[in-house]
Amino acid sequence: MEVLSTTNLSKSYGKIKALNNLNIQINAGEVYGLLGPNGSGKTTTLGIIMGILAKDNGDFQWFSGQYGNNPRKKIGAILETPNFYPYLDAYENLEIVCRIKKVENQDIDELLKIVNLYERGTSKFRTYSLGMKQRLAIAATLVGEPEVLIFDEPTNGLDPEGIAEVRVILKRIADSGKTVIMASHILDEVEKICSHVIILQKGKLLASGPVGSILSDDNTIEIGSENMSVLRNFLETHSAIKDIKDKGSYFECQIDSSIAPAEVSEKAHSQGLMITHLVVRKRRLEEEFLDITNNENA
Amino acid sequence: MILDFIKLEYLKYKKNSVVTMLVGFYFLFFPFVIFFGQELKVNLPDFIPNKNVFFEFPTVWDYFGYAGSWLVFFFLGVSVIYMTCMEVTNKTMRQSILNGFSRKDFFISKFSSAVIIAIAATIYFALISLLVGYLNTENLMFEDVFDNQYAITRYFLMCMGYFCFALFLAFIIRKSGLAIFLYLSYIMIIEPLIRWAGHMYMFKHESAMWYPMNAVEDLIPMPLWRFSEALPEQDIPFDFLLTYKFAGGLTILFSSLFIFIAYRSFSRRDI
Secondary structure: OEEEEEEEEEEEEOOEEEEEEEOOEEEOOOEEEEEOOOOOOHHHHHHHHOOOOOOOEEEEEEHHHOOOOOOHHHEEEEOOOOOOOOOOEHHHHHHHHHHHOOOOOOOHHHHHHHOOOHHHOOOEHHHOOHHHHHHHHHHHHOOOOOOEEEEEOOOOOOOHHHHHHHHHHHHHHHHOOOEEEEEEOOHHHHHHHOOEEEEEEOOEEEEEEEHHHHOOOOEEEEEEEOOHHHHHHHHHHOOOEEEEEEOOOOEEEEEOOOOOHHHHHHHHHHOOOOEEEEEEEEOOHHHHHHHHHHHHHO | OHHHHHHHHHHHHOOOHHHHHHHHHHHHHHHHHHHHHHHOOOOOOOOOOOHHHHOOOOHHHHHHHHHHHHHHHHHHHHHHHHHHHHHHHOOHHHHHHHOOOOHHHHHHHHHHHHHHHHHHHHHHHHHHHHHHHHHHOOOOOHHHHOOOOOHHHHHHHHHHHHHHHHHHHHHHHOOHHHHHHHHHHHHHHHHHHHHHHHHHHHOOOHHHHOOHHHHHHHHOOOHHHHHHHHOOOOOOOOOOOOOHHHHHHHHHHHHHHHHHHHHHHHHHOOO
16 A cells, blocks of 8 residues: 655755755655765655645655545654654653544553653653664654654664664564654664665665665675785776775675675686685675765766 | 643653753743742832732733733743753654654644643742732622633733743754843844834834734733833824734734644655
8 A cells, every 4th residue: 555655845945955846755654764875865854754845846646635634643753853852751742642643542651661761750751862862753653553664864863872772672673564754864774774765866766665676686705815906907807897996904895696706716717816704794885875866976 | 632742741841850840930930020029128119009009800810911911921931941952852752653653743732831831820820829819818809809801811821822822942952042032132122122123213103012022021021111101102093902802913913824834844854
């Protein structure tokens, strides 16, 4: 089922085109990573579909229109920062969210336990660390069991411990079968949590689809030898190897998935080259992302 | 539905120190007006027989209404601005929309809190005036008690006049410091300047009295004006004060305009 679709969504801030004819589809039950560098239009997109920013052109539709033009009670969303009343505690703040969403009988204790804030539930919001604020915001998105959750850079500004805690919670939510849209520029995070990605740059859609389809089958290898210039010659003449980058003590290159990296090593050996460093890894989302965005820039 | 909004607003503000303090000052300072009036040592103008007139029916309505209008203008007007601007500063205005409020819902909830505050302020004014008048009037006559030319209705309209202007500034400007500064300076300095140094200077016409905040002030004018016949003739070819009906009409007109513009701006802007 389609949860959200946008058609030719556009918005400008003065002369800057923040969004340029964006067309995306979000399907139920999938976990989407909305990727792009700072200023690529992620928050603008989320702001428009959540009704806090006005669009210039185009259209969007939630839940195929079945909840009318304000379906936001069915969606849990945080944009940019956790926003609460600083002089109220977690219970009072969540009570306000429940009233806005018209949710009765919400078990607030349970929500606070999910995000590990139960012990601090009666402390005022202003006394919370950034990590705790972010976790309270996540708890607020879960009020009323919404069908869709939207997180905007949920680990932004957190310390490593905070990042780890938030990621565990997000992973659990993602695995629970809800539709999630998560904007981020931290690719590692998206790769770990999301099933699909949507890549934006300068307000344009560059690529979208399941993470697997974005990632190519090629492997990345790191290869090093005592004689780097001979190694470079060897790599350059090898037909299955491309994209050779000098990393100092080793080369990083892409190798066709049909060739086993061991074959490369063996062949080098047969030509008298001593391989001192060989690491094989799957291509990471980060590399694909940089490739996609660089191609667009070129 | 409106009741839900009001409950929600109560939850938001009952623990907000600025709002509770400002609203508290209104209720606290009102009774002090009595002591102040009784301790008044200045020489009264000849046409006021004695200071008891402040506390007797029917003039108690004028005196307490006028004193109350200053408290409403300052403490309650500022708190209405703060209540809206605080939601912008904390980004809870934005979050309310994200959580599922429509902009209309949000606007109505702010407007209803202003109405509730106006009702509470008016009831308090009515009770205090009735009590003080009852305790100080020697020959209590029923027709004297309510010979007040709808003072209670005028007081409520006065509150709404100030609050609609306050909401207008809060929704348009959104920064509490600047909005409060403009609110106070417009009412106390800018509008009188425009009226007297601009409008009156260029055209000596009574339309110089038809300004929004002047209309609100004329709903409950300074009690001494009641004796204005006794004042020396002014060099003004028309009535210095608007009639209550006219002031009321203007207040309703301008307040509706303020609310209309504020709502239109709020429903279209990025937040």
